[in-house]
Amino acid sequence: MYKSLSICDFTPKEEIETRLEGLRKRMALEDISFTVILQNVDLFYFTGTVQKGVLIVPADQPPFFFVEKSMYRAGMESPLEIIPIKKDKDIGSILSDKNIIRGRGGMELDVLPVTLFERWKSILGHDNFVDVSPLIKDLRLIKSAFEIAQIIKSGQIISHVFQKAKEIIREGMREVDIDAALVAEMRKINHQGFLRMRGFNQEMMCGYVTQGYSATISSNADVPISGFGLSPAIGQGSSVNVVKGGVPVIVDFGGGYNGYITDETRVYAVDELKDIFLKGYQVSREIIEEIMGFAREGVDATEIFAKALGRVKAAELEKYFMGHGEGQVSFVGHGLGLEINELPVITPRHKTILKEGMVFAFEPKFIFPNEGAVGIEVDFIVRKDGLQRVTDSPIDIIYV
């Protein structure tokens, strides 16, 4: 029964081994003797399953995968040997005679809450820890063939949504009703149900349908367009604003398949768009076409940002690029994988040399205060000789 309900591939054993080896290599460079993995996403990456448990990775020995529950699922999904435990505190005594918990330990200190950190220091009887998340992020930056296959399937979910949106969006409809219909369409073709974003207070939805004023209001989120939402409690996402002629309807959706996230945006319109939006759309499109012409392994991400900004400046749209006023963000692209905010970031703030297997969303967008927003977002896989699109969904304005 278990097998018949499993529609996604399990992470292959060799894949898990390669990842663990990548982590150990990075640990050695930082003189980390052992790493403690607790966060859901990292656990999935290194074990192939997301259970209540902990993975301890010594620098020089096979890993210890302790599982509290579900043992049953862990056994089905993970190629690692599983050590059953009743309570996390049992781990201290199991490991105490193995000479593993010594020297500098690594923990995911960017996400691990303080009280849990204190608890683990006490369980392990050790208090010398550094943040291992930068190493994990660096490792996860390059996607394997297996991962890219999952990402392509995740992208197919978005392509389907963009097709359905053409049938669904009509003048006078509320953003949230379009959102409801599109999220249901995604789920019906096996969207995983939610998306993950790393970090404290990071929250997101699977879909954002926004247009006009509601697309111009910024939020606490570090994104160019977050939507007005339905209440001050969740000040993001689709709102009750209705679709009007001449103003772009922004459809920004996140695919999710076997953990892997994709994130693209298209513009829909009920009538010919106002000139300012057409201009913004055209510049977004030129930026995307330009990057597809030159970006490849070896290119610096800051150069991509600079070229995009060059086109924006030439069009005198700088004030509106990637937000307006307090809402302006300093990137035009972000990495994708098991989390929606992975590396690389396409920003002038830090240099990243593109490498085969990196995957990122690229989203030149313009926000015109009070008027509305326009832009395109596409996902790219970095190859030696260029960029490969994740989806084959056209990027034209879609008139409905």
Add this chain to the structure above:
Amino acid sequence: MYKSLSICDFTPKEEIETRLEGLRKRMALEDISFTVILQNVDLFYFTGTVQKGVLIVPADQPPFFFVEKSMYRAGMESPLEIIPIKKDKDIGSILSDKNIIRGRGGMELDVLPVTLFERWKSILGHDNFVDVSPLIKDLRLIKSAFEIAQIIKSGQIISHVFQKAKEIIREGMREVDIDAALVAEMRKINHQGFLRMRGFNQEMMCGYVTQGYSATISSNADVPISGFGLSPAIGQGSSVNVVKGGVPVIVDFGGGYNGYITDETRVYAVDELKDIFLKGYQVSREIIEEIMGFAREGVDATEIFAKALGRVKAAELEKYFMGHGEGQVSFVGHGLGLEINELPVITPRHKTILKEGMVFAFEPKFIFPNEGAVGIEVDFIVRKDGLQRVTDSPIDIIYV
């Protein structure tokens, strides 16, 4: 435009003031000189808005609400005075001459990641902090009339879902297709889009449609029924399992309105249920009817659990109550509010005397390995003279 898109009430000024006063009172008892509020949900509770910012609550002065972005939304939504900042590190110098950052500080150490905690210690030039979250949870335990009004509206969303489910569920349908349709129905009547659960690694969806085998598989989540999900990456939620006759279809949905969460479960069936499920359903129902007869302000939550367990034992269903084997959980109810895992917990593990204004989900459920699950979940508001249901949705088995 802002006002016309706002469909939920903003948190009234007096409400915010009462909450801050409640926090200060608890801080005084614990000798906490100031509290730093950073988490989204707590920020919303104390400010009425969720922005990138921080609220500093001194024991003996009005609060300081620093906002990085969105200033615009914060100004619209919060009755508090707002202090604009460019970067969080500006706060240290603003506060340095005010004699506020002294003595024991309070921070939300149950959710605040280690690296952020270190950053804030450095920004504030202070390193004497205790976990203030138990105080906040205690304060949030009793809901105001305003909060209960939001909860009732949240419950109306669930009632709607349960009605629609009768039209939608049919033999042979996949759980995830039913889920897709019901989540869309919720969203169309302004469900907020996602639910919040406090704590590290806590993840959840708005809906769980599970039946038969897939309802019996446990997960990392501390819940009796979590579903099989669609991949090992997210091992919870609806699956591709199809609805069959004689086996209960569990529909467990979470309403969300203006931040406030409700959480109820109903059983649907395409043919007469097998005897074991009918028996489990009947015991669940009797447990709920019994609690409605005796629980009120002053009753101990451990007594509620004990009475429920008494009925379960009399029916010889103890092995299946609230999970089976490794999946068994030790509670039969949990508090509701801005997060789905608030206080009180209805468990034998700790005494809680019920008080007017507490709100909790009560969910006697039975999981029969390989066979399926059955149960009912209803939300209650504690009143002086009894329990008030949050929804008026009937709890009968719904034959479709």
